[in-house]
Amino acid sequence: MNFWKNAFGGFYMIRTYEVVAGDTPCGPVTLKFIEIKGKYAGPTLVLVSGVHGDELSSIGGLYLFLDELAKLYGEDGIRGKILALPFANPLALMQRTWGFQLSGVSDVALHENLNRCFPGDPTGTFGERLAHVIFTYLLGMTPDLVIDLHCMPSSSCIIVDPIAPDAVSRHSGIVLRDITWNLAEKLGLGVVHDFPDEEYQKERLYSSLSAAFIQAGIPACTVEVPGGPVSVAESEGIVKSVIWNAVSARTLNIVPAEKELYNFPVTCPNAWLSRSELGVGKYACMPGPRAEKSGFFRPLAGLAKGFCKVRKGTLIGEILGGALEKVADVRSPVDGFLAYFSNVSMVSEGDRLCWFFVEEKK
Numbered sequence: 518m519n520f521w522k523n524a525f526g527g528f529y530m531i532r533t534y535e536v537v538a539g540d541t542p543c544g545p546v547t548l549k550f551i552e553i554k555g556k557y558a559g560p561t562l563v564l565v566s567g568v569h570g571d572e573l574s575s576i577g578g579l580y581l582f583l584d585e586l587a588k589l590y591g592e593d594g595i596r597g598k599i600l601a602l603p604f605a606n607p608l609a610l611m612q613r614t615w616g617f618q619l620s621g622v623s624d625v626a627l628h629e630n631l632n633r634c635f636p637g638d639p640t641g642t643f644g645e646r647l648a649h650v651i652f653t654y655l656l657g658m659t660p661d662l663v664i665d666l667h668c669m670p671s672s673s674c675i676i677v678d679p680i681a682p683d684a685v686s687r688h689s690g691i692v693l694r695d696i697t698w699n700l701a702e703k704l705g706l707g708v709v710h711d712f713p714d715e716e717y718q719k720e721r722l723y724s725s726l727s728a729a730f731i732q733a734g735i736p737a738c739t740v741e742v743p744g745g746p747v748s749v750a751e752s753e754g755i756v757k758s759v760i761w762n763a764v765s766a767r768t769l770n771i772v773p774a775e776k777e778l779y780n781f782p783v784t785c786p787n788a789w790l791s792r793s794e795l796g797v798g799k800y801a802c803m804p805g806p807r808a809e810k811s812g813f814f815r816p817l818a819g820l821a822k823g824f825c826k827v828r829k830g831t832l833i834g835e836i837l838g839g840a841l842e843k844v845a846d847v848r849s850p851v852d853g854f855l856a857y858f859s860n861v862s863m864v865s866e867g868d869r870l871c872w873f874f875v876e877e878k879k
């Protein structure tokens with residue numbers, strides 16, 4: 518593809534690597550890694566997007582950053598290396614689903630979720646083989662920070678996986694939990710812990726990309742911005758600013774400028790809210806209530822944006838029946854912030870309706 522040559526012509530030692538990750542009935546699946554190498558030695562930042570095929574703002578934001586970087590800096594303005602994998606899951610991206618299917622299976626629940634396949638297995642399922650290629654290739658680059666870019670229905674945050682207190686960084690020997698939280702807190706969004714342990718195990722989050730790097734002693738986090746199968750400008754702006762914060766002088770110091778540090782443009786109210794609301798204290802993601810009845814779920818107006826503070830017992834929505842009559846109230850089970858509502862309006866009994874950020878008392 519000439520796109521990269523045109524976009525970056527002459528600016529950097531930029532290389533792309535194509536790695537064949539596996540064969541399908543349609544032919545081999547290849548992954549394209551983009552490497553931007555500065556003139557001087559320095560840290561390595563890994564940026565991954567498109568692990569889920571219906572989270573397009575993560576990819577749009579990464580490209581916005583790369584484009585802006587090329588316009589602002591020549592190779593002698595850069596220390597170290599940025600390694601990007603914008604399209605981590607080509608199959609899911611082509612199918613515009615979070616997971617992917619390889620055969621005629623049409624049940625979305627049976628799609629393979631690449632973000633539950635790490636660190637991968639060279640002889641496993643297709644997802645595990647894809648994960649293995651991504652993980653081993655990126656681990657070989659000895660990254661100082663891995664950022665996995667995702668979207669969720671509303672609001673934004675940085676999620677850090679649980680890290681054993683005695684785990685140390687693969688490179689520096691520094692306590693991994695300290696170094697990871699220190700980096701994550703400089704990215705400009707509110708930082709939260711992942712789900713409580715039981716939910717974490719049940720959701721197999723230990724097999725996510727970020728968790729696999731944490732287990733290998735590499736600082737890693739997951740960035741969530743609002744979005745779905747259509748890329749939106751505000752979310753792309755948040756992603757771009759998060760990456761600027763990562764490369765800036767006060768974080769990894771890959772570029773000298775302190776561009777947009779911490780403060781996002783006013784055009785990104787979701788990011789601003791995330792930072793200002795979650796800036797103090799430590800929060801965990803907490804699953805919200807499930808639907809008591811099936812029907813049409815309607816969150817209370819004003820709450821659907823996310824980051825609304827709610828008290829335990831507060832009415833947060835209602836479920837309407839076939840004649841649009843109310844069949845159930847939905848109340849908050851905790852004191853905390855509404856993280857996001859599920860992005861479906863028709864719910865079945867037992868479906869999860871929303872998630873919370875809850876302050877940790879430790």
Ligand SMILES: [Zn+2]
Nearest residue numbers: 569572667668
């Ligand atoms: Zn995702």
